Amino acid sequence: MPLRRVLNSIITRLLILVISLAVLGAVARYYALGHFLRQDMSTVVEEQQLSLTSYIARDIDDKLTQRQTLISRMASEWTWKKLPPPAQLQQWLSQQYHYQTLFSGGLFITDTHGQVIADFPVMPGRMGNNYRQHDYIRASLQGRSLIGSPTLDPGLIMPTLPVSTPLLNHDMQQVGVLVGMTTLAAPGFLDLLQKTRIGLGQAGFWLVSPRDNLFVAATQSEMRLQPLPPRGSHPMLDRALDGYRGSGISHNAQGEEEVVSAASVASTGWFVMARLPASTAFATVAHVQGFATWTACLSVLAFILLAGTGMVLILRPLSHAASTAQAMTHNTLPLAPLPVPRNDEVGNLLTAFNGLLRKLHVQQAELERLAHHDSLTGLPNRLLLTDRLRLALAQAKRHGSQLAILFMDLDGFKSINDQAGHEAGNDALYILAQRLQSCIRETDTLARIGGDEFVLLMCNLDEHALEACQTVADKCIATIHQPLRLNGGTFQLGISIGLVLAKASSTVDSLLQEADQAMYLAKHAGGNCLIRN
Template identity: 55%
Template sequence: MMFRLNRRIRPFDSLISRLMLLGLCLVTIGIAARYYAISHFLREDLATVVEAQQLALATYVARDIDERIVHRRNLLERIGAALPPDLLRRPAALRAWLKEHYEFQPLFSAGLFVTDTRGVALADYPVLPDREHGDYADRDYIKDALAGRTTIGRPVMGRAAKEPVLPMAVPLLDGRGEVRGALVGITALATPGFLDLLQQSHIGKGTGGFLLVSPQDRLFVAASEPDMVFTPTPPSGVNALHDRAMAGYRGTGITVNAKGVEEVSAMVTVPSTGWFLVARLPSREAFATVARTQSFLLRNGVLAFMVFAALASTGMYVLLRPLSRAADHAERMTRGEIPLEPLPVVRQDEVGHLIGAFNRLLKKLDEQQAELARIAHHDSLTGLPNRALLADRLHQALARAQRTGSRVALLFMDLDGFKLINDSLGHEAGDDALRQVAQRLGKIVRQSDTLARVGGDEFVLLLCDLGEDAEAAAGIVAQKCIETLLPPFTVADIPCAIGVSIGIATGSGDTAAGALLQAADRGMYRAKKAGRGRYVACPV
């Protein structure tokens, strides 16, 4: 239903259009509120049920996996207790003994083998060409067993089996209780009756499944998706619920996985290994009822919107037609009386509030632009000027030196020992060391000078307004820089030594900025070659 509007009034400027729009907005808000409330309630209710189901399923599967592992560990302990110590000196007889026990209870699909106290394999069964006489002293389970402890090793790619395996080992004791060797049982993860069912099982319509995770190794031990088996877990920050599980959380939650798919997950510990099992189901499948309900609400909402629009437009046409005619008459009476200049806002109503908000937004944009300009000229780690700002200040200093007849000096500094800290303690420790270096150097810099960070561990100090003894003055400052870095730095609670090699170049107003910087750089390299922890002046 359309109204006759004066040609000077645009449709959305008219009172009729605004009232119509207001009514439609109210209806839309009501539909949206109903849509959200019902969807939210139904999703929360279903989430409680689905999470409980996932937790029960994960608990059952985790308990089953734990029982299988504990059963193998107990069996290995019984076999180790029954192994005669004198067989350790007779490999052939030892292999026959292993064969007899392996064939009686073949739970260790990848075989059994025995090592001596050095971790060298004495005999195995089934016989694998790369296992006998192999040195396994570096394996965690061998170390624990030779130390007298029964242990379940971390899942590894078997050297001899050439597939993902779970090793476990028990110590072999003689009559005096001394360790004579280690008995190792190896189970392939995909062996029938072990983790093969987990890797073949899916939840729901095939899109959900299981993950078996070793948090200490940050490894997916087994998974319903074959391409995830024996792959590293995602880094921190990718999946918030996974990060909590890696930190020890056990329970349920809704999260977005590394592939960007929202899913309902339940985490349960496998006690014998420290692993945890994840049962996961995509939210689109878990909350399929919610999606169908939302579709129903949308269809009915659109119908209600159309009915209201038809009734409201008819009602406003009948009620507001006289007001529209009065507005046309008033417009004709006042035509030409509106000033050309913008009308001021005299009331602090919604329009005044909008204008005020817009003005505040402009002010905020100006502040952000100033902050961006600051970031573009300063190092984000230390807050010092960067190479761009240094170049600008160097040109200004040379121009001032040209006018006043003074001299400038550049100290090009490269840290000694920083790479060792960065490589051994990590990048965060290296960043902390750089910040501490910047703080110490900043305490000896005049307000008129510029200390900048121009590279990883490279700093440049610009000295301005120097006299004819510029090189001597720069040498004094360089020695102060060396001395201020002599006390040890505390990085990651560890005292560390950081030195500095400095190249010095001086120039006047006629000196090119690039030549001055290159000369200081050459001086730094000469200081490095001369033994570090010193300064060398280099002519331009």
């Protein structure tokens, strides 16, 4: 029962409504704030990541161009008309290598057939080997310098990047090819790409060669010289292979969302791709949303406490009024206007309720009066007369006093109704009732019991009761006999009175019956007189 009362409380309903609105607003703010921050941060993160990717791509391009320029300069210092003996070439390479240390994988020279004829430092399996099948040897034999495809050098047994250029004599005739090898793991070469981390797990950078369909290098060392994944597994990689350069949000092969940027390495046709998980890129969004959720929960709790306390204080007079009214209903408190503590909406409600209560009291009193009084004359009716007569009999027996009933009936009243109408007859009854009322004592009861019949109850009479009754009857006869003017006409009426004095055995019904019989005797005697039964 208390739970049902709490659930039915207007305070509970208001709190539920307001809390629902607060929670709905918090949820809306949560998603709106997350969407706004994600959109705003997405632009910033993409721009910053593209800037970093472009910087790394330019750094790689500068280092590749530097090596290509260096190998071309070394070739320009060639002074022989034709290839000298291998020992002399070996000495020349050693001199070049000690002054130019960018080629960490060494230098070697091939003849015009692609066969290695000089190598420094000497690498196992390189001297005498034919490299004509490699793209960079073929390109240089055709007179072009080239940064070749990265390969696993058999002598170094590690990924290397070759840079080749043709060797020309003074007559501009090609006599061989000069090749410089740089290991991909060489210090200072691809450090920015391979050692820079922008996230956890698979996040980082790729150096991709579309021509060779492989990863040249990556932040994850195990991906070096690995073939590219099939088309369709990484949409952003596919776009970059098709020529797209820029930043965007895509999904990787595992379906995870990533921020991806691509920038070109101009000297080789390669591109650098940066990958950052969206969970890392937009971690701030999650943190802000978490903070917003936490503060919203605290705000809702604080609001519940404040709003609940405020509503209880505001509506306490209403609750107190309800308890008071309920107590009045169960008769534990007397009926009284409800207290009005302040002049607000609750106070106005209580004031209106008190006004309604007063009106109900007035109407109740009027109903009680109508139930016990004649509506035409305002005199007590038969019901009230019976109650008072029963009470008077009891008091008379208790105190040994006398009690009398005078049963009165108007003589000639029908002529008023016949000549002046029923409305005039009603007016006559009212006037005559007032005349009779003026003839009796304040302690007596004059009642109209129907038509033109009246009954007078006289209480607390002594041994001179008969004389007192005669005196009152004479007054009544005299006042009724006075002319009565109605609707321009004059009427003169009489009154027949039957008197009975109560005995020890008298009852309410017997007294009224005996008085009625006495009144009829007065009528038969010519009326306008008093006869005792």
